[in-house]
Structures are given as structure tokens and as C-alpha cells.
Amino acid sequence: MAISCLSWSSKKLFSSPQNTRTCSAAAITMSSSLCPSLPTHFYCKPIFSIPKFQSFSSQISASATKDENPTRLGFLGLGIMGSPMAQNLIKSGCDVAVWNRTKSKCDPLISLGAKYMSSPEEVAASCDITFAMLADPESAADVACGRNGAVNGMSPGKGYVDVSTVDVTTSKLICGKIKATGALFLEAPVSGSKKPAEDGQLIFLTAGDKSLYDTVSPYLDIMGKSRFYLGEVGNGAAMKLVVNMIMGSMMASFSEGLLLSEKVGLDPKVLVEVVSQGAISAPMFSMKGPSMVQSKYPTAFPLKHQQKDLRLALGLAESVSQPIPIAAATNELYKVAKSYGLSDHDFSAVIEALKAKLHPQT
Numbered sequence: 001m002a003i004s005c006l007s008w009s010s011k012k013l014f015s016s017p018q019n020t021r022t023c024s025a026a027a028i029t030m031s032s033s034l035c036p037s038l039p040t041h042f043y044c045k046p047i048f049s050i051p052k053f054q055s056f057s058s059q060i061s062a063s064a065t066k067d068e069n070p071t072r073l074g075f076l077g078l079g080i081m082g083s084p085m086a087q088n089l090i091k092s093g094c095d096v097a098v099w100n101r102t103k104s105k106c107d108p109l110i111s112l113g114a115k116y117m118s119s120p121e122e123v124a125a126s127c128d129i130t131f132a133m134l135a136d137p138e139s140a141a142d143v144a145c146g147r148n149g150a151v152n153g154m155s156p157g158k159g160y161v162d163v164s165t166v167d168v169t170t171s172k173l174i175c176g177k178i179k180a181t182g183a184l185f186l187e188a189p190v191s192g193s194k195k196p197a198e199d200g201q202l203i204f205l206t207a208g209d210k211s212l213y214d215t216v217s218p219y220l221d222i223m224g225k226s227r228f229y230l231g232e233v234g235n236g237a238a239m240k241l242v243v244n245m246i247m248g249s250m251m252a253s254f255s256e257g258l259l260l261s262e263k264v265g266l267d268p269k270v271l272v273e274v275v276s277q278g279a280i281s282a283p284m285f286s287m288k289g290p291s292m293v294q295s296k297y298p299t300a301f302p303l304k305h306q307q308k309d310l311r312l313a314l315g316l317a318e319s320v321s322q323p324i325p326i327a328a329a330t331n332e333l334y335k336v337a338k339s340y341g342l343s344d345h346d347f348s349a350v351i352e353a354l355k356a357k358l359h360p361q362t
């Protein structure tokens with residue numbers, strides 16, 4: 001299956017298969033201390049992560065122009081994440097068909113050149129590879145396996161790549177239905193939020209059919225900065241849930257710190273600065289701290305999705321009898337935040353649940 005994308009910027013040059021390499025063990029020894037002036041994506045990463053290397057080659061656009069049968073890509077689900085991901089594929093010259101439950105969200109992509117299809121089935125039937133970026137396990141299963149679902153349009157030679165964050169059971173269910181048609185399946189949830197999606201800097205946590213992984217890697221490289229292949233279906237979903245469980249608890253703990261610092265007379269803006277310089281610094285704190293101090297929560301990752309991921313992580317832990325008391329308590333806090341109508345705010349709005357008086361005086 002040839003790559004159909006045309007080069008449109010230097011970003012595209014990163015994603016040429018010729019420019020994408022797996023680091024050898026020897027190469028891992030090249031570190032930032034040896035090459036302090038190099039940007040971080042030049043540093044070698046463990047062999048299971050496949051970073052992109054910058055190149056000034058124009059090989060991909062030259063080969064793409066000769067391609068008379070471009071790979072047809074489909075994209076289902078054009079929310080906060082799906083829209084910029086599909087947009088990056090289109091802007092890279094890929095032939096993309098789109099569908100979204102709320103049709104109006106397809107319009108900006110259609111104006112960029114995407115074809116509109118009226119159902120997931122139609123997208124899957126007309127495309128070689130279909131990506132899906134849906135809200136939760138229920139919607140991911142429904143879009144794949146429900147009435148007019150993608151499964152009905154799948155057949156041997158096609159591939160389905162689910163990039164939604166779902167639980168292991170749902171991913172395996174979708175995988176089973178897709179594979180029963182003779183098509184291939186890859187789960188590929190992403191780490192990274194709205195801005196990394198816009199910038200093509202996501203991290204893909206993939207598992208499933210290795211041959212499909214190899215086929216779609218150039219597209220993952222258009223949408224992301226690195227990708228991990230984790231083996232059998234379920235491992236990508238599990239990795240994503242563990243990562244988001246940690247993230248949700250970090251955000252809750254950070255929220256407590258901001259409020260405690262203020263209560264004892266400290267400036268929370270200074271706390272954000274102090275944290276940013278020490279061992280617990282994290283881009284998340286530096287990026288979201290200043291707006292949290294102003295009680296502003298512009299949505300990048302909706303709070304309802306963070307609570308969903310905590311709920312799913314609790315189920316994952318339950319399945320192996322692993323205690324996760326901090327995540328369990330954190331989940332309760334996000335549930336309180338949801339009950340205050342904060343579901344569609346950014347997940348940093350969880351701090352509001354700590355501001356509220358739990359037992360208001362009458």
C-alpha cells in the first residue's frame with residue numbers, strides 16, 4: 001500500500017518512512033549531555049519508541065506524485081482531538097473521508113478537501129484505512145459495531161485504527177468484530193491534548209495487528225511525534241488508562257497545593273514558579289497553573305473524559321486486584337466537579353470541587 005501524502009511543510013518531511021528509524025541499543029547511548037544543542041526529538045529513545053528525525057529530503061513528495069492509487073483514509077469522530085488530527089492528514093495531502101455524528105463539525109474539513117460520508121459504514125466501505133476518535137467506550141463500540149457501523153463496511157485488505165481512549169474489554173470487542181470481517185485492527189490511543197494534536201505532536205500507544213501498525217506508521221507520524229507498539233490488543237488501552245490515572249491524580253494534588261498555598265497567605269503564582277523549577281516540574285503544571293490561579297479552564301481535555309478515564313482505570317485495577325486508593329479518591333473529586341456542571345470544562349476545573357463548601361451552613 002503506497003503512501004499518498006504530498007509534502008506541505010517541513011513537518012511532513014519528518015514523517016517519511018525513509019526518515020523514520022528505530023534506535024539501536026548503541027544509539028541509545030547518545031544523550032542530551034553529548035549533544036546539548038540538539039532539540040529533544042533528536043535524542044534517541046528506547047527501541048519500543050520510534051522517534052522522528054528531521055531531514056531535508058524531499059523523497060516523499062517525489063514518490064507520492066507518482067502514486068496513481070493513493071491510500072484512502074477515513075476519519076470518524078471530529079471532536080477536540082479528531083478534527084485537528086484529520087486536518088493534519090488532509091493538509092499533508094492525504095485523501096481523507098470524514099463522518100461525525102454532528103455533521104456541522106465536518107464542514108471545516110470539507111472546505112480543506114475532505115469528502116463527507118453519511119455513516120461510519122460508508123466511510124469504512126470507501127476507505128482503505130479508517131481512524132476513529134470517539135468520546136468513550138459506548139460511542140466507540142456503537143460507531144464501530146452499531147447500526148450503519150464501520151464493521152459493515154470492512155473487508156479483507158482494510159484496516160481499522162481506533163485512537164479513542166477506551167477500556168481493554170471494549171477494545172477487544174471492537175477488534176473481534178472488525179477481524180471477523182477479515183480486516184485488520186489496531187488500537188492506538190494517544191497521549192497529548194488539543195495543542196499537540198494541532199501541532200502533530202501526539203504520542204501513539206498502539207497494539208494489535210503489527211502489519212497494520214507498519215502500514216499506518218507514516219500517518220501516525222503525520223499526527224504524532226512518537227509511537228509505541230505494545231503487542232496484543234488491550235495493552236495500548238491499558239497503557240493509556242494508567243497514564244491518565246496518574247495525570248488525573250497529579251492534577252488533583254496540584255489543585256490542593258494551589259488552594260492550600262493561597263489559604264496560608266502564599267501567592268499561588270509563585271508556587272507554580274517554584275514547582276516548575278524543581279523535581280516535580282511538569283509541562284501540565286506550567287501550562288495550566290496560571291489559568292487555574294485565575295479560575296479559568298479553557299477546554300483542552302474535557303473533565304468528563306478525565307473522570308471517564310479514572311473510572312476505567314479503577315476497573316482495570318479491579319481486574320487484577322491492584323489497590324489504587326489515590327486514584328479512587330481522585331475519581332470521587334472529579335465526580336463532584338461533574339455534579340457542579342463542569343463536565344465540559346477543562347479537567348483542571350477539578351480545583352473548583354475543592355473550593356466548594358461540602359457542608360454549607362444554612
Ligand SMILES: NC(=O)C1=CN([C@@H]2O[C@H](COP(=O)(O)OP(=O)(O)OC[C@H]3O[C@@H](n4cnc5c(N)ncnc54)[C@H](OP(=O)(O)O)[C@@H]3O)[C@@H](O)[C@H]2O)C=CC1
Pocket residue numbers: 076077078079080081082100101102105133134135136138139142143163164165166190191192193194300301302305306
Ligand atoms: N481532549 C484531549 O485532550 C484528549 C482526549 N483523548 C480521548 O480522545 C477521545 C476524544 O476526545 P475529544 O476529542 O477531546 O472529545 P470530544 O468530546 O471533543 O469529541 C467526542 C467525539 O465523539 C463523538 N461522539 C460522542 N458520543 C457519540 C455517540 N454516541 N455516537 C457517535 N459519536 C459520538 C462526538 O460527536 P459529536 O460531535 O456529535 O458530539 C465527537 O466527535 C476520548 O476518548 C478522550 O478521552 C485522548 C487524548 C487527549
Ligand SMILES: O=CCCC(=O)O
Pocket residue numbers: 165190191192193244301
Ligand atoms: O487523554 C488525555 C490526555 C491529555 C494529555 O496527555 O495532555
